Amino acid sequence: MTFETLLTTERTDRHTRDGYWRNRVITDFLDEHADTTPDKVAFVDSRRSVTYAQLRHEVDRCALGLLGLGVGPGDVVSFQLPNWIEWVVLHYAATRIGAISNPLIPIYREREVGFMVGLARSKVIVVPREFRGFDHVTMVEKLRPDWPALEHVLVVGEPSWDDFVATPWEERRDPTELAALRPDPDDVTLLIFTSGTTGEPKGVMHTHNTVVAANDPLPARLGITADSVIHMASTLAHLTGFLYGARLPVQNGATGILQDVWNATRFVELVEEHGITYTSAATPFLHDLVAAPNLAAHDVSTLRRFCCMGAPIPRVLVREARAKLPGLVVVGGWGQSEDALVTLGIPGDPDDKIIDTDGYPWPGMRIRVVDDLGDELPPGTDGRLQVTGPFLFVGYAERLDATRACFDGEWFDTGDLANIDADGYLRISGRTKDVIIRGGENIPVAYVENVLYEHPDVAAVAVVGMPDPRLQERACACVVLNAGAELTFAGMREFLAGKGVAKQYWPERLEVLPELPRTPSGKIQKFRLRALVGEAP
Numbered sequence: 001m002t003f004e005t006l007l008t009t010e011r012t013d014r015h016t017r018d019g020y021w022r023n024r025v026i027t028d029f030l031d032e033h034a035d036t037t038p039d040k041v042a043f044v045d046s047r048r049s050v051t052y053a054q055l056r057h058e059v060d061r062c063a064l065g066l067l068g069l070g071v072g073p074g075d076v077v078s079f080q081l082p083n084w085i086e087w088v089v090l091h092y093a094a095t096r097i098g099a100i101s102n103p104l105i106p107i108y109r110e111r112e113v114g115f116m117v118g119l120a121r122s123k124v125i126v127v128p129r130e131f132r133g134f135d136h137v138t139m140v141e142k143l144r145p146d147w148p149a150l151e152h153v154l155v156v157g158e159p160s161w162d163d164f165v166a167t168p169w170e171e172r173r174d175p176t177e178l179a180a181l182r183p184d185p186d187d188v189t190l191l192i193f194t195s196g197t198t199g200e201p202k203g204v205m206h207t208h209n210t211v212v213a214a215n216d217p218l219p220a221r222l223g224i225t226a227d228s229v230i231h232m233a234s235t236l237a238h239l240t241g242f243l244y245g246a247r248l249p250v251q252n253g254a255t256g257i258l259q260d261v262w263n264a265t266r267f268v269e270l271v272e273e274h275g276i277t278y279t280s281a282a283t284p285f286l287h288d289l290v291a292a293p294n295l296a297a298h299d300v301s302t303l304r305r306f307c308c309m310g311a312p313i314p315r316v317l318v319r320e321a322r323a324k325l326p327g328l329v330v331v332g333g334w335g336q337s338e339d340a341l342v343t344l345g346i347p348g349d350p351d352d353k354i355i356d357t358d359g360y361p362w363p364g365m366r367i368r369v370v371d372d373l374g375d376e377l378p379p380g381t382d383g384r385l386q387v388t389g390p391f392l393f394v395g396y397a398e399r400l401d402a403t404r405a406c407f408d409g410e411w412f413d414t415g416d417l418a419n420i421d422a423d424g425y426l427r428i429s430g431r432t433k434d435v436i437i438r439g440g441e442n443i444p445v446a447y448v449e450n451v452l453y454e455h456p457d458v459a460a461v462a463v464v465g466m467p468d469p470r471l472q473e474r475a476c477a478c479v480v481l482n483a484g485a486e487l488t489f490a491g492m493r494e495f496l497a498g499k500g501v502a503k504q505y506w507p508e509r510l511e512v513l514p515e516l517p518r519t520p521s522g523k524i525q526k527f528r529l530r531a532l533v534g535e536a537p
Helices: 009-017 026-036 052-068 085-096 110-120 136-146 159-166 208-215 218-222 239-251 264-274 283-290 315-324 400-405 445-453 489-498 526-533
Strands: 041-044 049-051 076-079 100-103 124-128 152-156 188-193 203-207 229-232 255-258 278-282 305-309 329-336 340-344 366-370 383-388 411-420 426-431 435-438 441-444 458-468 472-481 510-512
Touching (some): 009 208, 026 239, 052 085, 052 159, 076 085, 076 110, 085 100, 085 239, 110 136, 110 188, 110 203, 124 136, 136 152, 152 159, 188 208, 188 239, 208 340, 229 239, 229 264, 239 255, 239 278, 239 340, 255 264, 264 283, 278 283, 283 305, 283 315, 315 329, 366 411, 435 458, 441 445, 445 458, 458 526, 472 526
Parallel strands (some): 076 100, 124 152, 229 255, 278 305, 472 510
Antiparallel strands (some): 041 049, 188 203, 329 340, 366 383, 383 411, 411 426, 435 441, 458 472
């Protein structure tokens, strides 16, 4: 199948001419390092490790196996796996044959997975037999009748996957097929879903060129080399994990350490064990690190960079990190699934830039703030944040009209409110999209509200953020009930579970109110609800 995109020849020519699009795909880097450093460790997960030579062998065998299953260029391969080496193998194998990777966050459940795989028209889905107590196989079998395009289900930990990867496909198919299938770098390689700010998730499409370009500037700013040891605990199915966990090590011939379940105590052990030098994560992970009970008992001196994504970095947290890890540089950044990491702090910057801003744009990425008429605003003035540049996506799958509505010429309207200081540093000041950010994880408010509206006892509902010292925000459901009805917090959670809503989206507080504050036109005044739930419950 082929997804229509908004990629133009003019954009391709411009970014290629300017050197940002190098027309490389991730398997080009894999081949380079498998040839030059075959015995170097490429990835380590909680179960095993692979060298670059072993990784290439597994990737090529998996690629030939996918061909044997009928997967071809442009077909979608979905996988809902933890941060395991199998995740990396599948993505690189799909790339090898020009297929599109559709990674799914492991904590997604029926509603999210059902919609995403259906829209993607995936030909293959790969899931674990079980992860963190959840039966992924039963979920997939329940959803399978709704996916007419799906032809194969492979389960890691069961014969369907074990036999697949053990089959010597290189003896059944000519391995020279793979070179002929190397994709055009402007083809779509990634279909990654947002958390659904308007009621349904959006399938963000990236090409090989956009995601390679997004990683290219990191070595110069962050000191990443082939000797770096790069850690990732955020799911590889987030763009953060995808770029900086699954791909950044290979683009630089470095070693990647994958952590499938975040635990700060274990992370401290991993730093000492592997000499980890760099990690990217949501701000609460840094909070957990400095509070780790075993921090003083281990040598973590190799850890030099901690890039915080998705939420502001409290000043007190930076001070504590410096006190406990004097060699560590903490920087914050801002980005989205649609445009990758657009800004990041610069190591060595003064505190007013490191702590009080969301960083400085990467080379080639441009940002501006405009008013409601689309006119650019002067430095220090709040307005709508717009972005353009080589990292920008090429459209929402099957939603190109919605994509066009987000653009002002070449400029993508991010939905965020921000200002840019006189030195070009970004400060996010709010959001025009109705999203709660819980520890760097977006909670799609409209989606949760729509589900709660399905409850037979709920007459009206509004989900708003309430402040939290560690996670920055948590979700609170404010509801009005039908006459004579009752709803408890436990009952709300049971209802959401029955609807297949991912647990990280569940509100963590319930307020039953006689009415919701509204404007004369009937619009709910969420600022008043935020003030209400901001008080101690």
